[in-house]
Structure formats: structure tokens, C-alpha cells
Amino acid sequence: MELIVDISSALCLLLGSFLCLSGGVGIMRLPDFYTRMHAVGVTDTLGAGLILIGLMLQNPEGLVEIKLLLILVMTLFISPVASHALAKAALRNHLVPLSDRNENNGGTESSKP
């Protein structure tokens, strides 16, 4: 039983770190703001959740567990809402997405990565 818990905890941590890393690569490499936000917003929630679950499996103590659960619930609330608000503010302040920009230019700049 102990072994199963340890292995699943390690798996969660590994998967969470991988997701966070892919989000980090996304924020560096992707071409415009909205695509970057998509990379970060998605991986942030899932990666953070997986890492926190992995930590919860590491330490089955009462108070620590409750605090980790609190952080998990708050992350699940906060991260998507922040991404939503950010995208909305960017759209309202006339930051045009890359795909729209290319269409408006008649495809002349569509060779841009």
C-alpha cells in the first residue's frame, strides 16, 4: 500500500513538473500574447494541481493536508479567472490576435511564424 502511494505521488509530481515546463517553453516560444496565454493558462492550472496532489500524497497529516487542499481549491478558482480577466482586458484594449491580423493584411504576412 505504501509503495502504491509513493509511486502515484512521484508520478503526479513528475507529470506536474512536465506540464509546468511545457508551459514555460510555451511562454518563451509562442508568437503572440494570446497563444502564450493559452499555453500558460492551461498548464498552470493542471500542473499546479498535479504537483499539489503529489504533495498531498506525500504527507498524510491532518492540518498540512487541509492547507494543501485549500491551496489546491484556491488555485483552481483563481488561475482560470485571472486568465479570463486578462484576455478580456487585452481584447477590450484593442490588442489584436495574430490570426486576425494576418487575415486583415490579405495574407501577405502569413509567412510570419
Add this chain to the structure above:
Amino acid sequence: MLIAATIAILVVMILGIIRGITGPTLYDRILAVNMFGTKTVLLISLLGFVMGRPDFLDIAIVYALINFISIIGVLHFSDSAVFRHDPHDSESTTKES
């Protein structure tokens, strides 16, 4: 495994800092700060486990809350008139297109 996860988070934080410094538009910077905040929460929880002091989780909770509040604050103030008609912003958007 805890150490590996900590190192991964540190690498992501470095990438976030780079985006925060170079970020062409204002929103890229806000995004970088937001991601940095989430990663700090994770880093502090992981460090608490690595060093065997789960008191650190209190700080992680504060971070999660403060991060949300400051992101909302940034968005609230970036809606105001001073920011919307700023020459810098349009300049940077055209530069990027």
C-alpha cells in the same frame, strides 16, 4: 522527486522572468507576473516539504491570495483612461505586428 520538481519550477521561473523583461506588450508582462506568482506558490510548498517544515504552507496560501488580488488590481488600473490612450501601447502593438 521533490528535488526534481523544485528544479523544474525554478527553470520555469527563469523563463517567466525572461518573458517579463523582454515582453513586447504590457499584457505579456502581466501574464509573466501571474505565472511567476503561481510558480512561487508551488516552489514554497515544495521547499517546505524538502526542508521538512510544512509551516511554509501559510505563506503559500498568502501568495495565492495576493497574486489574485494584484492581478485584478493590474487589470482594474489598466482599464483606466490614462492607460488606454497611451502612445507606448499602440507603438508596441504595431511593432509586434
Add this chain to the structure above:
Amino acid sequence: MRDLFAVVMLSGIFGLLSASFFVAMDAVDVAFTEASVGAGIASLLMLTAVTLTGRSEDSERHRPMWALVVVFITGGLLIYGTLDMPYFGSADAPIHLHVAPRYINDSMQETGLPNIVTSVLASYRGFDTFGEVVVIFTAGIGVLALLRVGRRSGIHRVMADSIFYLMHEQHLILRITTKILIPFILLFALYVQFHGDFGPGGGFQAGVIFAAAIILYAMVFGLPTARRVVNRTFVRLLSAAGVLLYGGVGVVTMLNGGNFLDYNVLAGDPVAGQHLGILLIELGVGCTVAAVMVIIFFNFSGRRDNL
């Protein structure tokens, strides 16, 4: 970098980074303070200030050569002064020989608190903390004296209300999430306030978190609504009441025959007296900090909106 908004963003990142650094150095209370003050409230207040002044930095009109010379001379003198000091972290520095062992060995018996930082902050160095609280209170008074806005006319109020209504009608998701989160933030602030004796935390951090919840409410639901919820006169009274509570504890200890802020005489048992005194002054600190932060935000923000 001339875009002040970007500078504020980077300073937020700096706050987060330095707090992780403090955590790695095992200084939990400092990290807590940095988390709530440096990364949270400070960048919010700087943002409000930036919206008042404009977003880009002015070009320099003068060349501050003389100032640079003065700074270099002063810095050189200061570095010259540090040459006499003991090396960083050396074991025979005076602070490691006299003060620190006393705190570490005796504070548990003398104050009965497991968190040494709180007992040093509130009991051994009570005078310093009193000074800090007075400084914060003075900052609040300064903001009130410089930026207080007069009563606005009725038509202006209606216009502003409708603008806020339009602006905040759009953020449905934000409003609902904020409504869910605010009770938890307030509860957590109270936990930090009263758990500070046992774990990381205390009056400063709790006050800032409490104020952050109110500021969040004001940002999402609009300043007029927040002013209806949080009465301005009450906040001003609260900021003074915190300082008075702190000073009052000191006066009571003097009346009971001890020195100023000598909590041993507050109750029959010295340890119980210490506990009571620390609890009361932390409460005073929390009240003042929360009230002053709310005052500063309301005045900055109200001035920007011309309300």
C-alpha cells in the same frame, strides 16, 4: 525602461523572488511580510500612484552630477565604516555572543511563546515596534492631509455611479469569484493575526491581508460601493485606535508599577501577562496597518476618479 507600468510589474516579480529567497534561508516571518507587503500591497499602491501621475517617465531636465558625487562620497565613507565591523556570519560577533543566545534559550520561559520572532518583535523590542506603528499612522495622516478630496456634487455622483455600473456589470465572473473568495481572505487574516504567537504571522501581515480584501472589493465593485460598506470615519478612528491601544497597554503597565511596555505586571503570572500584552499590541498593530492601507488606497483611487 521608461514605461512605469512595466517597472511596477518587474518590481512585483522582484518581491516574489526575494520572498522565495527568504523562504530558502529559513526566515519564515520575513518571507511572510515580504509576501503580503512587498509583493502585494506595495505594487497595488504603486499602481494607483502611477495612474495619478501618468504612465511614462519624464525625460531628464538636469544632469545630477553633484548628487552622484555626494552619493559616492557617502557610500565610500559607509564602506570605510564597515571595515571595523566583524565579518559577516562570524561566530564571535557581539550579537551572537550576547543577544541571540538569550533570545533562543530564555524566550520560551520568559514569554511562553514558541515563535521567537514574535516574542522579540512584540516584547523584547516593543519600543521599536511602537515606533513602526507610529510611522505607519503618520503615513496615513500625511496621505489624508495631502490628498483628501472634498464632497462631490450630486450630478457628478450620479455620473460616476453609472460609469461604475457599466464597468462592473461586465465582469460577472470576477464579481462572483470575488464574492466567494473575500470571506476566506478575511478569515485567513484573522487566523494570521491570532496564530502569530505560534507560527509565522502577526499584526503587520494580518492587517495587510485584511486591507487587501477590502481593496479587492473596492476594485471589483467600485469605490462608491466600497465606501458604503466601509465607513470612512470609522476607518480613520480605527487607525488611531490601534496606536492608542498599543500605547495604552504601555501606560497600564506603568500604572501597575512596571516600566513602559513591561508586560510582566499585566497579570498575576508574568508569563500570562506577557501573553496578554503581546496579544493586545498585535491587535493594535493589525488595526492600524489595515486602516491606514485602506485610507491610502481610498484616497489615491478617489482622487484619480475625481470622486
